[in-house]
Amino acid sequence: MRRTLFISLFATICLLAVSAQRNIRIRKNIPLDSIRLSDPAILADQKTKMYYMTGTGGMMWRSSDLKLWEGPFRVTEFEANSWMGPRPMIWAAELHQTGDGWYYYFATFTNQEVKIDTVRGNVIERRASQVLRADNPMGPYRTFGDATYLPANRPTLDGTYWKDSDGKPYMIFCGEWLQNWNGTMEKIELKSDLSGTIGEPKVLFRASDSPWSREKNDKGEITWNKVTDGPYLFRTATGRLGMVWTSWVYDVYTQGVAYSESGTLDGPWIQEPNPITPPGFGHSMLFQRFDGQWMMSVHHHSKDDRGRTVRIPHLFNVDLSGDKLIIKP
Template sequence: MVKTQDIQIRDPFIFPDQKSGNYYLFGSTDKNIWGKGTGFDVYVSPDLDNWEGPYPVFRPEEDFYSEENFWAPEVHEYKGKYYMFATFLRKDNGCRGTGVLVSNQLMGPFKPHSTSPLTPENWYSLDGTLFIDKNGKPWLVFCHEWVQVSDGQICAVQLQDNLVDVIGDPIILFRASEARWPTSFQHKRFPGRNNYVTDGPFVITLPNGELGMLWASFINNVYAQGISRSRTGTIQGPWEHDSEAIYQNNGGHGMIFQTFEGDFKLTLHAPNDTPNERPLFLDIEINDNGRIKVMGESECKFNKR
């Protein structure tokens, strides 16, 4: 057994499995996530505190389209199978993108489902997540990286029902600078340019029918987690933004899940420093009006104007 505080992981994603009564913790598990990737592992726990693992769930074959930057895996159950959406650095052109893997079971092995990343070939993209709209249509929501566009974007593109390819071109949902809480920064690779980060989008449907989106950026060079919302309940928006981040303690890339007892939790990694990053599980409250309270941190109102 390993304790939560002893797990080095970035971009944590929890799959609560009702069938087994266990929580499956996926994430960026390579010790050196900035270099050559070895794959993805999973940890399994009945209580979010004591974990078994790590167990390998994906190891790439030699002909796989990436060998670096294996980041931010999310696992979603869809039409009887388990699909992993993850970021990979392409071998052919050095751009990052989100690809899809598939398995018949949560423990893998996961195998390539898409023949290449589904994000645009020449875009630097990352942190794709699956969202199923009210009509049952699948969407890929992802970030168009600041390294390419300066002002990081959150984008969406509709997927084919079999999740093998996209339908049409991506649409820009919003840019990081449109929210009040992120701050710009300078980078030596891009002298004189103001940059804004978008990381880790995750979309939930609120009790009042609106959509809430978690996403991460930086406040004065400190990693932070904020929330935007679509009052129309559609992924196309328009999207509005809370004025303050809900987590500002050098952590982010979060997602929300429900425990077996029916409580809601936010998980993210903190601090944002390798090799010290650990998964955090924060209690939250969501009321019928779409209002969220992060216990012990701060309060966020999805319907705040």
């Protein structure tokens, strides 16, 4: 019940953010910890020598030094006849480059006017990960290619990009726990130009595989948490393939990591026994600063002056020089 109420509140916040976009006031020289943003993802663009930060809500911030930021900018445009509708909710947007000159916007879109299922009393809205595209980092990002990327009868979220050792591009995404009651991490092959998907999704691992996440079930028994959230892929300097992802330890947002024994997306994926960031941090991604230092972008659950939970972007230094991802103090 608590998580259902949390999702309803989060949906309301996202709707308010969409409404606020109509009267955007661009601000300058804003410190990172003064920004309120869920699921922050940062692209370090070598062409413009700027950092571009996206996330939930569909807006963008930019910075030359990762300290002071300008924004928020509206960077997406939608067609009214797409499955998303003219003003979808936008979660966990990421920017990716493949070397072909385009900027790709991976995000989760929700059309609240369309209901696809009801499970255990929860009405599930049409929600899916899809890719938009633009010819510059500031957009506008628009749909292209296939009308849909993932099955219309499933709620999916947090799609991210990875080119595997077979040279093929993939979307890695979550099958939402609201429908399957045991969240999944899955892959699906993308077309070479990212304009659509090929074949069917394949499950990489499930929420129940986590050794560190926890919650109480309907009987009050301690069990694994059913949420899978925020996948992001990386390789260490030794070539080891890893994935950071997020779940919960009771009511605390928490992040773990898994490593592929085969070095490919097919795994098997072995979960590290303990979380990798302090409590309350999660939904991360990795990027390199222009000086080469690896960074992790996350958000932190904190309380404002009125006692309300807010989500604040935060950066950790990361060491990938060995066989594991290490968060540096």
